[in-house]
Amino acid sequence: MSTPRPGAGARRDTYTPDTLLAVAVTVFNERGYDGTSMEHLSKAAGISKSSIYHHVTGKEELLRRAVSRALDGLFGILDEQHARVGRAVERLEYVTRRMVEVLTGELPYVTLLLRVRGNTDTERWAMERRREFDHQVAELLKAAAADGDVRGDIEVRLATRLVFGMINSIVEWYRPDSGGRLTDREVADAVVELVFGGLREGV
Amino acid sequence: MSTPRPGAGARRDTYTPDTLLAVAVTVFNERGYDGTSMEHLSKAAGISKSSIYHHVTGKEELLRRAVSRALDGLFGILDEQHARVGRAVERLEYVTRRMVEVLTGELPYVTLLLRVRGNTDTERWAMERRREFDHQVAELLKAAAADGDVRGDIEVRLATRLVFGMINSIVEWYRPDSGGRLTDREVADAVVELVFGGLREGV
Numbered sequence: 001m002s003t004p005r006p007g008a009g010a011r012r013d014t015y016t017p018d019t020l021l022a023v024a025v026t027v028f029n030e031r032g033y034d035g036t037s038m039e040h041l042s043k044a045a046g047i048s049k050s051s052i053y054h055h056v057t058g059k060e061e062l063l064r065r066a067v068s069r070a071l072d073g074l075f076g077i078l079d080e081q082h083a084r085v086g087r088a089v090e091r092l093e094y095v096t097r098r099m100v101e102v103l104t105g106e107l108p109y110v111t112l113l114l115r116v117r118g119n120t121d122t123e124r125w126a127m128e129r130r131r132e133f134d135h136q137v138a139e140l141l142k143a144a145a146a147d148g149d150v151r152g153d154i155e156v157r158l159a160t161r162l163v164f165g166m167i168n169s170i171v172e173w174y175r176p177d178s179g180g181r182l183t184d185r186e187v188a189d190a191v192v193e194l195v196f197g198g199l200r201e202g203v
Numbered sequence: 204m205s206t207p208r209p210g211a212g213a214r215r216d217t218y219t220p221d222t223l224l225a226v227a228v229t230v231f232n233e234r235g236y237d238g239t240s241m242e243h244l245s246k247a248a249g250i251s252k253s254s255i256y257h258h259v260t261g262k263e264e265l266l267r268r269a270v271s272r273a274l275d276g277l278f279g280i281l282d283e284q285h286a287r288v289g290r291a292v293e294r295l296e297y298v299t300r301r302m303v304e305v306l307t308g309e310l311p312y313v314t315l316l317l318r319v320r321g322n323t324d325t326e327r328w329a330m331e332r333r334r335e336f337d338h339q340v341a342e343l344l345k346a347a348a349a350d351g352d353v354r355g356d357i358e359v360r361l362a363t364r365l366v367f368g369m370i371n372s373i374v375e376w377y378r379p380d381s382g383g384r385l386t387d388r389e390v391a392d393a394v395v396e397l398v399f400g401g402l403r404e405g406v
Binding site: 089141144148149150151153154155158159161162163164165166167168169170172173182186187190191193194195196197198199200201 | 292344347351352353354356357358361362364365366367368369370371372373375376385389390393394396397398399400401402403404
């Protein structure tokens with residue numbers, strides 16, 4: 001039995017919420033959320049606008065679902081056993097590694113989250129949630145400094161910003177399908193080594 | 204003697220190449236280079252389009268001047284005494300510090316350089332020059348690793364990307380006029396400490 005084939009112009013709508021979301025996120029990342037119309041989404045998905053409206057109320061719902069997926073991934077880290085139990089510095093190291101893994105594993109969703117700029121309610125909500133996540137990681141860094149396990153001479157907020165800057169910059173160049181030259185594991189290892197140990201060889 | 208005042212609608216064109224460039228860079232960073240028309244530049248500068256054409260051949264020349272200013276700042280570092288003489292690790296540390304200083308000192312120009320995406324000849328040229336700069340810093344890192352002063356267990360290209368990622372992310376939040384809470388010196392110190400020493404307190 002063969003699957004019914006779409007007609008010449010429009011594709012048969014076989015999308016699930018997840019597969020439609022994947023198309024939308026690709027378009028959002030290429031054109032920017034503001035620059036994307038329902039027309040663009042319809043063309044990219046190969047189905048009519050009314051078919052899209054069958055799945056979602058509009059592009060803002062797609063944005064909300066997409067950034068939620070990224071945020072759920074990130075906040076999920078904080079609920080994991082190794083993020084909750086143990087010395088703060090070890091928890092911080094675990095969270096750092098897992099952040100890289102979520103970023104590389106959910107690359108288009110995290111990329112979109114990082115590019116959100118706050119023009120709509122959903123964007124402002126996403127930025128607020130990002131700040132909350134950053135804040136929780138900063139608290140962990142503060143606790144590790146209080147334990148004397150992490151240097152206290154760099155202000156916590158500045159250190160957090162710089163570390164997040166390094167991690168978030170990975171979306172600019174990491175591609176999971178680029179011939180497997182670098183695995184997500186290697187990237188995560190390098191980030192953890194650099195952030196905690198620094199470049200310099202032990203004196 | 205009073206300076207002649209501009210009329211109600213249009214401003215008298217008292218721009219120098221540098222002050223006109225400053226206006227253009229602000230608009231490019233706000234709207235994106237692609238999204239900026241000569242009309243936008245004319246409105247932001249408060250002078251007519253033909254007045255702008257009196258200064259430059261068009262917006263691509265403004266882009267070229269702007270990214271050149273950032274690139275000249277960055278490449279200038281490599282010609283400085285401390286970047287050329289001494290152990291590779293010390294030169295690398297000096298270059299890292301100076302990169303942060305150039306970034307904070309020439310913030311809008313470096314921001315524009317980092318956002319350039321390669322749709323025009325000027326953009327492709329700017330990206331090529333950026334890669335060349337990155338390459339020269341990577342070579343310095345390689346030399347420091349060969350000296351045994353920098354850890355050899357993180358691949359040079361990956362380490363360079365992560366360090367550049369941290370430094371470049373500063374354009375996302377650093378504002379020189381934000382009440383002076385953080386000076387460029389404090390940011391540069393923190394980056395150097397983090398990149399070379401890492402977060403962890405010496406065991």
